[in-house]
Amino acid sequence: MELFELTVHALQQKLASRQVSSEEIVKSIFARINKVDDKVKAFITLTEEDALNKAREVDNAGQYKGIAGIPLGLKDLFCTPGVNTTCGSKMLADFVPTYASTAFRRLEEQQGILAGKLNMDEFAMGSSTENSSFFATCNPWDLTRVPGGSSGGSAAAVSADEVPFSLGTDTGGSIRQPASFCGVVGMKPTYGRVSRWGVIAFASSLDQVGVISKDVYDNALIMKIIAGHDHLDSTSAALDVPDYTACLDGDIKGLRVAYPQEYFGSGVDAAIKDAIKKALLKYEELGAIVEEVSLPHSEYALPAYYLVAPAEASANLARFDGVRYGYRDNEAENMEAMFSQTRCQGFGDEVKRRIMLGTYALSSGYYDAYYLKALKVRRLIADDFTRVFKDFDIIVAPTTPTTAFKLGKQSGDPLTLYMNDILTVPVNMAGLPGMSIPCGFDQGMPIGMQIIGKAFDEATIYKAAYAYEQSTNFHTMKPALGVE
Amino acid sequence: MSKDYEVVIGLEVHAELKTQTKIFCSCSTAFGAEPNTQTCPICAGFPGVLPVLNKKVVDLAITTGLALNCEIPNICKFDRKNYFYPDSPKAYQISQFDMPICINGYLDIDVEGRRKRIGINRVHMEEDAGKLVHQGDITTTPFSLVDLNRCGIPLLEIVSEPDMRSAQEARAYMEKLRAMLLFAGVSDCKMQEGSLRCDANVSVRPIGQVEFGTRTEIKNLNSFRALERAIEYEAARHIEAIKGGETLVQETRTWDEEKQLTRSMRSKEEAHDYRYFPEPDLLPLKISQEWVNSIRAAFPEMPEQAQKRLVEEYGLPEYDAQILTLTPDSLAFFDQCLKQYPDAKTISNWMMGEFNRLLNQNNMEIGESKVTAAGLVQMLKSIDDGTISGKMAKMVLEEMFATGNCPEVIIREKGLVQISDEGTLLTLIDDIIKTNPKVVEDYKSGKEKAFGFFAGQIMKATQGQANPTLVNKLLKDRLNHIQ
Numbered sequence: 001m002e003l004f005e006l007t008v009h010a011l012q013q014k015l016a017s018r019q020v021s022s023e024e025i026v027k028s029i030f031a032r033i034n035k036v037d038d039k040v041k042a043f044i045t046l047t048e049e050d051a052l053n054k055a056r057e058v059d060n061a062g063q064y065k066g067i068a069g070i071p072l073g074l075k076d077l078f079c080t081p082g083v084n085t086t087c088g089s090k091m092l093a094d095f096v097p098t099y100a101s102t103a104f105r106r107l108e109e110q111q112g113i114l115a116g117k118l119n120m121d122e123f124a125m126g127s128s129t130e131n132s133s134f135f136a137t138c139n140p141w142d143l144t145r146v147p148g149g150s151s152g153g154s155a156a157a158v159s160a161d162e163v164p165f166s167l168g169t170d171t172g173g174s175i176r177q178p179a180s181f182c183g184v185v186g187m188k189p190t191y192g193r194v195s196r197w198g199v200i201a202f203a204s205s206l207d208q209v210g211v212i213s214k215d216v217y218d219n220a221l222i223m224k225i226i227a228g229h230d231h232l233d234s235t236s237a238a239l240d241v242p243d244y245t246a247c248l249d250g251d252i253k254g255l256r257v258a259y260p261q262e263y264f265g266s267g268v269d270a271a272i273k274d275a276i277k278k279a280l281l282k283y284e285e286l287g288a289i290v291e292e293v294s295l296p297h298s299e300y301a302l303p304a305y306y307l308v309a310p311a312e313a314s315a316n317l318a319r320f321d322g323v324r325y326g327y328r329d330n331e332a333e334n335m336e337a338m339f340s341q342t343r344c345q346g347f348g349d350e351v352k353r354r355i356m357l358g359t360y361a362l363s364s365g366y367y368d369a370y371y372l373k374a375l376k377v378r379r380l381i382a383d384d385f386t387r388v389f390k391d392f393d394i395i396v397a398p399t400t401p402t403t404a405f406k407l408g409k410q411s412g413d414p415l416t417l418y419m420n421d422i423l424t425v426p427v428n429m430a431g432l433p434g435m436s437i438p439c440g441f442d443q444g445m446p447i448g449m450q451i452i453g454k455a456f457d458e459a460t461i462y463k464a465a466y467a468y469e470q471s472t473n474f475h476t477m478k479p480a481l482g483v484e
Numbered sequence: 485m486s487k488d489y490e491v492v493i494g495l496e497v498h499a500e501l502k503t504q505t506k507i508f509c510s511c512s513t514a515f516g517a518e519p520n521t522q523t524c525p526i527c528a529g530f531p532g533v534l535p536v537l538n539k540k541v542v543d544l545a546i547t548t549g550l551a552l553n554c555e556i557p558n559i560c561k562f563d564r565k566n567y568f569y570p571d572s573p574k575a576y577q578i579s580q581f582d583m584p585i586c587i588n589g590y591l592d593i594d595v596e597g598r599r600k601r602i603g604i605n606r607v608h609m610e611e612d613a614g615k616l617v618h619q620g621d622i623t624t625t626p627f628s629l630v631d632l633n634r635c636g637i638p639l640l641e642i643v644s645e646p647d648m649r650s651a652q653e654a655r656a657y658m659e660k661l662r663a664m665l666l667f668a669g670v671s672d673c674k675m676q677e678g679s680l681r682c683d684a685n686v687s688v689r690p691i692g693q694v695e696f697g698t699r700t701e702i703k704n705l706n707s708f709r710a711l712e713r714a715i716e717y718e719a720a721r722h723i724e725a726i727k728g729g730e731t732l733v734q735e736t737r738t739w740d741e742e743k744q745l746t747r748s749m750r751s752k753e754e755a756h757d758y759r760y761f762p763e764p765d766l767l768p769l770k771i772s773q774e775w776v777n778s779i780r781a782a783f784p785e786m787p788e789q790a791q792k793r794l795v796e797e798y799g800l801p802e803y804d805a806q807i808l809t810l811t812p813d814s815l816a817f818f819d820q821c822l823k824q825y826p827d828a829k830t831i832s833n834w835m836m837g838e839f840n841r842l843l844n845q846n847n848m849e850i851g852e853s854k855v856t857a858a859g860l861v862q863m864l865k866s867i868d869d870g871t872i873s874g875k876m877a878k879m880v881l882e883e884m885f886a887t888g889n890c891p892e893v894i895i896r897e898k899g900l901v902q903i904s905d906e907g908t909l910l911t912l913i914d915d916i917i918k919t920n921p922k923v924v925e926d927y928k929s930g931k932e933k934a935f936g937f938f939a940g941q942i943m944k945a946t947q948g949q950a951n952p953t954l955v956n957k958l959l960k961d962r963l964n965h966i967q
């Protein structure tokens with residue numbers, strides 16, 4: 001196997017046993033990127049020179065602790081000092097932060113090496129990465145299809161072996177859906193588990209940082225590094241972070257697994273339902289207890305989400321006014337015009353649509369009917385989960401109703417596109433951890449299985465996911481990309 | 485004001501809190517720094533940053549709540565108040581909307597010898613905005629500059645109930661509130677620097693009517709006097725409109741200090757829709773009883789307690805006690821003097837009289853003056869031991885005020901020593917009596933003025949340095965012995 005194909009833990013072993021140098025790994029990664037990224041188009045910015053310098057530094061020091069010397073990619077909304085952080089938007093095309101997001105800083109403290117910044121739907125709004133202001137990313141399994149979104153670049157880059165792992169964010173499914181579409185492992189931890197400091201906000205009460213990786217072990221390994229309290233984020237939880245890799249023993253005897261009937265409705269492709277049912281049989285085979293449950297308020301999650309998220313976004317994105325940084329329309333005749341023209345030209349259609357939705361939902365006279373009611377629905381959704389988790393350890397469901405769709409197919413139809421999030425959004429609304437792992441294929445396109453856990457119980461999700469992964473080989477399959 | 489109408493006033497006061505750092509970041513709050521030198525990505529509203537609440541702000545808010553007899557609910561939260569303006573980098577202000585930190589308090593004011601209780605609706609925490617600098621008017625300026633130093637400076641908004649019925653009451657409320665905030669150590673309350681700001685809600689209704697009249701909000705009230713004048717102006721304008729059958733509109737008006745009138749800023753229709761919603765970046769704030777108790781335990785003496793002490797322990801009149809407790813600096817000055825000098829009333833007289841006159845003349849606060857308590861006491865002792873006269877003391881105080889020198893030095897340098905030697909004075913007196921026989925006759929025939937003439941001549945001859953008490957005594961003695 002080539003170096004670029006290896007997992008983080010495989011690379012760790014090779015570095016520790018001095019079989020390879022970090023420089024060799026980084027060079028291998030960039031050779032791969034040069035070979036495939038004009039097809040996949042996962043990266044917005046590459047930091048090859050810095051990465052090589054860092055790799056040599058690590059090699060010279062000769063200490064390979066943690067993820068020292070291992071390359072990584074970041075969704076382009078993680079602030080990186082000195083490196084453009086565009087958020088997929090013309091608005092921030094030239095924005096260079098002076099500060100580092102906490103999640104990235106924790107990886108850098110272990111001498112993880114940034115390979116580049118990954119494409120995304122503008123301001124994380126979308127499910128196909130077609131809303132990027134710059135270009136669309138393609139699905140490595142079929143270049144005519146979308147990689148999902150909004151962390152589409154992060155999932156595609158891992159799937160195409162351009163980086164061993166990446167970070168993304170998930171507000172309504174933005175890690176799990178692209179992970180599912182690209183056949184990789186994506187974890188959105190509990191809200192509050194990973195600091196949001198330095199992550200450009202979409203919807204603050206829903207946004208959560210997570211890991212996209214080639215396998216479950218890598219995911220657990222990276223999550224342990226980035227998770228934990230941060231004094232810069234008041235909403236980050238002051239709870240200890242368990243050693244997630246330590247619980248990966250494959251033993252899930254007696255694990256109580258629920259599958260909610262509402263997640264197997266008519267909107268979900270038969271092939272996907274079949275794949276999940278097979279996975280549930282596998283769980284039974286491995287000694288788990290599997291039962292059907294009901295999450296009756298699930299159907300209200302999507303409409304409530306499309307009130308809460310745009311409402312928060314309308315405030316979060318109000319700061320992009322052309323005054324202090326970012327794009328500015330210099331032709332404007334006065335201050336008011338400068339504001340409106342800057343925002344009109346700097347934002348894409350989907351962003352503007354959501355700002356308008358959110359502004360409307362918060363307007364005086366509508367607040368109670370929309371925003372406040374959505375918060376109440378949110379509570380009911382969370383209560384549904386709490387009830388199920390009294391008797392079960394995890395919930396298993398499909399990640400998406402379909403596999404990856406064709407590029408351009410849904411871009412003119414926001415409502416259809418919003419339906420992509422229907423199985424992932426309830427988890428964000430309840431603030432719970434959720435993961436997507438590969439569990440099959442439909443006509444050559446990957447299918448993802450979603451595993452939902454109790455709040456701050458990522459460990460059980462990892463344990464269950466690992467047991468399944470070890471008894472199957474979907475995670476070892478790689479897209480051909482027409483290069484080998 | 486017309487006797488048939490009643491004016492109804494409520495005040496919204498913004499007090500800048502005395503913290504070292506801003507409310508949501510660690511930037512300094514010091515006043516007067518170069519533009520944009522006290523900013524960081526957080527208070528400048530950069531992408532991806534998050535607020536972290538400064539605990540000291542909560543301490544001061546609780547302190548204020550206790551001073552104003554408020555309830556402090558065990559949970560409060562922050563909300564976003566959305567509006568576009570270049571002085572607001574996030575385009576929303578983090579404030580508190582429906583769950584403020586303090587509710588349902590009151591403040592007692594004294595107007596014309598009557599005590600009145602003014603309700604406090606709420607006290608909430610929020611962040612200040614930045615400052616725009618432009619040439620002339622904002623609508624015509626070729627450019628605007630933004631200074632974000634003030635962005636994120638912690639503020640308390642203190643909202644009264646509409647319980648005041650005259651401009652005088654409103655002023656008394658403001659003065660009392662300012663004294664409370666100063667004593668509580670919450671704010672330095674400098675109206676000119678903007679660390680204490682006030683908006684007034686004014687309406688007028690016929691006496692006996694229960695419903696409130698149409699309300700206008702007046703902004704830009706930068707002094708107690710402006711507050712008083714603006715309310716008087718606005719009330720008169722309302723009454724005139726009502727009498728003339730005009731319909732008043734609910735609007736925001738600004739006080740024009742130069743022209744001494746209020747002007748319309750924006751009507752209710754133009755009012756912002758702030759689209760408040762809970763701030764998702766900050767968790768609801770829990771305030772435990774222990775937290776409140778610890779602040780209560782360390783509570784400083786408040787003006788009313790101090791007044792009581794001054795009246796009961798030192799026998800000062802109520803009026804003196806009220807004036808001396810207008811600011812903590814003034815009370816501290818008094819207390820310091822009293823440690824070294826036993827006569828409270830004499831200290832009070834000098835502080836409220838001559839010293840206060842000098843302060844007002846120079847538009848200064850007691851804390852800014854060069855006169856120290858030790859200096860004043862030294863001066864008072866010099867009067868008592870006859871070194872200087874009361875009149876000389878005024879000159880000495882003026883000099884102390886101007887130079888900060890101690891009385892001893894001033895007395896020596898100016899040669900202000902009082903002549904208390906009987907022999908010297910008697911020689912002078914005899915001389916003057918001898919050279920003015922006609923005036924002596926006047927005196928004998930009962931003309932009081934004649935005595936004044938002699939005393940004046942002696943003071944003149946001694947360049948004011950003769951001990952006046954002694955001069956009076958000796959002069960009377962001599963004149964009465966003349967046949």
Ligand SMILES: [Zn+2]
Nearest residue numbers: 509511524527
């Ligand atoms: Zn700051």
